[in-house]
Amino acid sequence: MAKCWLLLQFLAFLLPATSATSCHTDDLRALQGFAGNLSGGGVLLRAVWTGVSCCGWEGVSCDGTSGRVTGLRLPGRGLAGPIPRASLAGLAQLEELNLANNKLIGTIPSWIGTLQQQQPNIISGTNNKVRSGRTNVVSGNDNTVVSGNDNTVAGSNNTITTGNNNVVSGIDNNVSGSFHTVSGTLNTVSGSNNTVSGSNHVVSGSNKVVTGG
Incomplete structure (x- = not known):
């Protein structure tokens, strides 16, 4: 038994740790702010949007090198409630946004x-x-x-x-x-x-x- 435990420890040392890319701290804060006050499907979204590796979150795409969020695709997820203007504005590298068929209110930044x-x-x-x-x-x-x-x-x-x-x-x-x-x-x-x-x-x-x- 002791030999098996030592072998497992040795293999764990050799194998590199794997994790999703951690997104930029500004983008992490922006996504958390976006989901923070949503109701309906927003409750489920907050349940799966956990940790700091937001590049692995549902509906989120990132640049693999910089970790900046480039896409946010959450159509038809039953999201309801206000969109804090500052939250989307914080996604400085965003290239694609799809929030169709939800019940969101608020002003989306002009850019x-x-x-x-x-x-x-x-x-x-x-x-x-x-x-x-x-x-x-x-x-x-x-x-x-x-x-x-x-x-x-x-x-x-x-x-x-x-x-x-x-x-x-x-x-x-x-x-x-x-x-x-x-x-x-x-x-x-x-x-x-x-x-x-x-x-x-x-x-x-x-x-x-x-x-x-």
């Missing part, structure tokens, strides 16, 4: 809309909310673009509340603001200087109807 400076964000799916940014490509259904400019939105039942120079196509979209180009059918358009084509739109304001009624 989230331009995570990749030379590459616009491509947002697809349903029930996404784009709060700010520009030159995003949004497709799917039931998405909301709260503000931003030069976005391309396709699908149905999308809502564009404010912004300029957006291109909207599809069915049953609600569009307000200025200088949008809208095509498709059954869209509701308000504001000014919008160009509307297609049929069966409801148009108010100083807009130009090119075709349809």
